[in-house]
Amino acid sequence: MSNLADRIEEYLKMILSEAKEGYIVLQRGFLAQSFSCAPSQINYVLTTRFTAERGYIVESRRGGGGYLRIIRLGLDPEGKFQRLMAELIGEELSQDRANNLIDRLEEEEIFTKREAILIKSIFAERMLTDLIPSPSVFRARTMKEILANMCRDDINV
Amino acid sequence: MSNLADRIEEYLKMILSEAKEGYIVLQRGFLAQSFSCAPSQINYVLTTRFTAERGYIVESRRGGGGYLRIIRLGLDPEGKFQRLMAELIGEELSQDRANNLIDRLEEEEIFTKREAILIKSIFAERMLTDLIPSPSVFRARTMKEILANMCRDDINV
DNA sequence: GACTTTATGACCTTTCTTGACCTTTGAATA
DNA sequence: TATTCAAAGGTCAAGAAAGGTCATAAAGTC
Numbered sequence: 001m002s003n004l005a006d007r008i009e010e011y012l013k014m015i016l017s018e019a020k021e022g023y024i025v026l027q028r029g030f031l032a033q034s035f036s037c038a039p040s041q042i043n044y045v046l047t048t049r050f051t052a053e054r055g056y057i058v059e060s061r062r063g064g065g066g067y068l069r070i071i072r073l074g075l076d077p078e079g080k081f082q083r084l085m086a087e088l089i090g091e092e093l094s095q096d097r098a099n100n101l102i103d104r105l106e107e108e109e110i111f112t113k114r115e116a117i118l119i120k121s122i123f124a125e126r127m128l129t130d131l132i133p134s135p136s137v138f139r140a141r142t143m144k145e146i147l148a149n150m151c152r153d154d155i156n157v
Numbered sequence: 158m159s160n161l162a163d164r165i166e167e168y169l170k171m172i173l174s175e176a177k178e179g180y181i182v183l184q185r186g187f188l189a190q191s192f193s194c195a196p197s198q199i200n201y202v203l204t205t206r207f208t209a210e211r212g213y214i215v216e217s218r219r220g221g222g223g224y225l226r227i228i229r230l231g232l233d234p235e236g237k238f239q240r241l242m243a244e245l246i247g248e249e250l251s252q253d254r255a256n257n258l259i260d261r262l263e264e265e266e267i268f269t270k271r272e273a274i275l276i277k278s279i280f281a282e283r284m285l286t287d288l289i290p291s292p293s294v295f296r297a298r299t300m301k302e303i304l305a306n307m308c309r310d311d312i313n314v
Numbered sequence: 315g316a317c318t319t320t321a322t323g324a325c326c327t328t329t330c331t332t333g334a335c336c337t338t339t340g341a342a343t344a
Numbered sequence: 345t346a347t348t349c350a351a352a353g354g355t356c357a358a359g360a361a362a363g364g365t366c367a368t369a370a371a372g373t374c
Contacts, residue, residue, distance in 0.1 A: 315374100316373100316374090317372100317373080317374085318371100318372080318373075318374100319370100319371080319372070319373090320369100320370080320371070320372085321368100321369080321370070321371090322367105322368085322369080322370090323366105323367095323368095323369105324365105324366095324367095325364105325365085325366090326363105326364075326365075326366100327362105327363085327364075327365095328361100328362080328363080328364095329360100329361080329362075329363100330359100330360080330361075330362090331358105331359085331360075331361095332357105332358090332359085332360100333356105333357095333358090334355105334356095334357095334358105335354105335355085335356090336353105336354075336355075336356100337352105337353085337354070337355095338351100338352080338353075338354095339350100339351085339352075339353100340349100340350095340351090340352100341348100341349090341350090341351100342347100342348085342349080342350095343346100343347080343348075343349095344345100344346085344347075344348090
C-alpha cells in the first residue's frame, strides 16, 4: 500500500522536524541499508520530495566522508518573499509544481487549509484542459495574482 | 435488475458510511477483482455516481502505491449548495454575477473575506480574457468545483 | 427500432524501484 | 609529488505497479 518512497519521505521529515538547526546530515548508503533498498532510491525520494517548491535544499558531497545534507527553508515574511515566489513560479506552472508550492505555503501559514484546497481544486488539470489552451501559463499567472492579493493589508480585518 | 454498477456503488457507499474520517482509500485493481470486472468499470461507477453534485469528490494517484480516495461531502441540510451547483452546471457566469454571488456567500459566512477576495481576483475579466476562450463557462465550472470542495468534511482537520 | 446506460478491452500515462555503470573525494602508497 | 584505490554519492534506463481514457459492444428502456 503505502510505498517505500513515501515512508522514506516521512522518516526524513520526522527527523528534520526534530533538528534544531533546520537541517540534517546523513549518509545515502546507510539510509538505503536501513530501508533495505537501492541507494538510488534515496536520490529518487530527494529529487521528487525535497524540491525548492516544497521548501528544501539538498546538498551533498561524494567520496570518503561523503554525506547528504537536507535543509529546510524558512520563508521570511519581508517583501523578499514575493520576488522569490515570482522567480520560483516563472511563466509556467504545472499542476504538480503548483500543488507542491501550495502545500508549502500552507505549511508556512500563508494559506489556510481551506484556501489551499480551494486553489488546488481550481488548478486541477481536469478542470482546465478543455477550456484553456495553456493551463500552465494560467496557473502561473493566477498564482502570482493570488499571492499579491494575499499580501493586502486590509484582508484580515 | 441490480446491475454491476449499482452493486459497486452500493458497496462503496456502505463502507463510506462506516468511515469515521469521511473518506475511504482503496485500490482500483483490487476492487475490480473482488467484483470480477474490468478496472475501467470502477471509473465508470465513480464518474457517474460519485460526482460533486451527488456529494462526493474523488482523488487518485497512479503508479506504485497508487490509490483512489472517495470523499463524502459534508451535509448541506437546506440543499443550498446542491441547488447552487445545479444552477451553475453548463451555465455561464459573468464577472458581475460572480461577484454578486461571492459577496452573498461571504455574507452567509460560507466564504471568509480572504477567500472571497481570492476567488474574485481569479475571476477578474482581465485575468481571463486573453487565456480563456469562454471566461463565463470557466467561472461557472470553477465556482461549482469550489463549492463542492468547501463542503469537504476533512477541511478543518 | 431508437436511444440510453452499462460493461469490456486495448492502449496510455504516471509513479516507483532496482541495478548497472559513472564521478568525486581523500588517504595511502610508490 | 604523483599514482592508486577505496569509499562515498550521481545518473540513467528498464521494468513493475498502479490508475486513466476511449471506442465499441451488450443490455436495458420506451
